[in-house]
Amino acid sequence: MARHDDSPDAFPRTRRDVCPDVRPDVRPHTFADASSGGSPPATARLDGREAAADLAPLAFAGYAHFTAMQVRGGRVRGLDLHLDRLRHGSVELFGRALPDERVRALLRDALRDAPADLSLTATAYSPAGEFTVAGPGDEPGLLVRTAPPASGPRGPLALTVVEHERFLPAVKHVGEPAKTYFLRRAADLGADDVAFTDRRGRLSEASIWNLAFWDGSAVVWPRADMLPGVTMGVVRRRLDRLGVAQREREITPGDLPELAGAAVLNSWTPGVPVHRIGAVPLPEAADFVALLHRAYEAEPPVRP
Numbered sequence: 001m002a003r004h005d006d007s008p009d010a011f012p013r014t015r016r017d018v019c020p021d022v023r024p025d026v027r028p029h030t031f032a033d034a035s036s037g038g039s040p041p042a043t044a045r046l047d048g049r050e051a052a053a054d055l056a057p058l059a060f061a062g063y064a065h066f067t068a069m070q071v072r073g074g075r076v077r078g079l080d081l082h083l084d085r086l087r088h089g090s091v092e093l094f095g096r097a098l099p100d101e102r103v104r105a106l107l108r109d110a111l112r113d114a115p116a117d118l119s120l121t122a123t124a125y126s127p128a129g130e131f132t133v134a135g136p137g138d139e140p141g142l143l144v145r146t147a148p149p150a151s152g153p154r155g156p157l158a159l160t161v162v163e164h165e166r167f168l169p170a171v172k173h174v175g176e177p178a179k180t181y182f183l184r185r186a187a188d189l190g191a192d193d194v195a196f197t198d199r200r201g202r203l204s205e206a207s208i209w210n211l212a213f214w215d216g217s218a219v220v221w222p223r224a225d226m227l228p229g230v231t232m233g234v235v236r237r238r239l240d241r242l243g244v245a246q247r248e249r250e251i252t253p254g255d256l257p258e259l260a261g262a263a264v265l266n267s268w269t270p271g272v273p274v275h276r277i278g279a280v281p282l283p284e285a286a287d288f289v290a291l292l293h294r295a296y297e298a299e300p301p302v303r304p
Contacts, residue, residue, distance in 0.1 A: 043114070043145065043146045044146075045110050045143070045144050047106065048105075061129070061174070062130060062174060063125070063126065063129075063130045063173075063175070064125035064174045065086075065093055065171050065172055065174065066089075066122060066124065067082045067085045067086055067121070067122055067172060067230065068119070068172075069082055069121075070119055070267055070268065071114075071116075071117065071119070071120050071149075073116050073117065073301070074111060074116050075301030075303050076301055076302060076303075077296065077299045077300075077302075078231065078233060078299060081230040083104070085172060086124055087100065088170070089172060090140050092170075094126050096139065096140070098124070098139060098140055098142060103142065104304045106142050107304035108303075109144075110145075117149045118146045118148065118149050119148065119149055119150050120145070120147075121145045121147075122142055123142070123145070123174070124140045124141070124142050125143065126141070127141050151268055152266070152269035155272040155274065155275075156272075156273040156274060156284070157191075157193055157273070157275070157276075158193075158275065158276040159186070159191060159192065159193050159194055159195040159206060159274060159278070160182075160185070160189055160191045160194045160195070161196075161203075161277060161278040162196055162197070163199065163201075165196070165198050165199065166178075166196075166225075166226075169226055170225070170228065172227055179207045182194045182196075191276075193207055194206060194207050195211060195278075197252070198225065201252045202222065202224040202251065203222045203224065203251045203252065203277075204222060204225060205227060206264050209265060209266045210231070210232040210265050210266065211264060212235075212263045212265060212292065213251065213263075214263075214285050214288035215258075216260040217245060219239060219244060219246045219288075220246075220248070220251070220259070221236070221247070221248045222249075222250070222251045223249055223251075229267075230267065231266055231269075231270050232265060234270075234296055234299045235296050238296065238298045238299055239291075239295045242295060244291065244295070253277065253278050253280060256278075257280060261273070261283055261285020261288040262274040262282045262285070263285070263289050269293075270292045270293050270296035271289040271290075271293055271296075272289070273285065273286070
């Protein structure tokens with residue numbers, strides 16, 4: 001379900017209204033902004049083979065799921081969480097999953113002759129296609145794509161607020177036009193991105209981001225149905241080891257004025273500052289964002 005709140009208070013009508021310190025001619029960030037220039041071309045390998053004509057069944061496939069990661073020096077942070085995500089998503093969608101070692105072998109194959117630093121996306125799908133049930137012996141396929149490395153926008157970001165609940169929120173599935181649609185609507189209103197609330201008014205996540213907040217003494221994670229991000233999982237377990245207090249609580253837009261900072265995080269980055277959500281300004285929290293980065297960087301990267 002989705003409902004767009006078009007009230008003036010919820011959506012300032014120009015980029016200067018949303019983000020007064022930004023020139024009106026500066027466009028919001030796009031996915032392309034996150035990639036560094038001068039990098040090798042993107043590649044795609046399907047079940048360990050160069051993919052070309054084999055991609056035809058995937059061209060309009062909406063019944064699939066994926067995980068996305070940043071590879072640095074041939075290594076990945078949170079690899080165990082990526083494997084968990086692929087395994088859980090495949091069992092949920094297809095009734096069975098590829099063995100972890102098979103997935104790791106396909107990741108290694110994609111990285112074998114690739115640059116040391118890159119973005120990687122692994123998409124699991126059913127070779128039987130959509131609108132059908134695979135046979136009991138049919139395993140999911142795995143498409144592994146690489147692209148130039150990305151680090152995300154620097155921020156601070158201004159987010160609009162939209163009521164939207166994702167189908168199967170715990171699965172990182174494809175075929176979600178609502179996320180891009182609401183991102184485009186946010187850009188039209190002069191904002192950078194969009195945050196979602198559920199039907200109870202609780203903030204859950206942003207378009208392709210998890211949300212994190214700071215209350216002055218602890219990191220606060222919203223309590224609602226959402227996709228548990230791999231970067232979020234890495235940050236949370238490393239904050240535990242650093243002895244940093246963390247809490248989960250229901251957060252509505254009405255609760256935002258009492259908070260001391262906000263950030264978004266995803267596979268690109270462990271923290272981008274957010275200085276406005278809806279009509280509510282949020283204080284700068286450079287130390288909070290630096291803490292998220294420090295926690296993430298404490299995770300040892302590993303080879304697939």
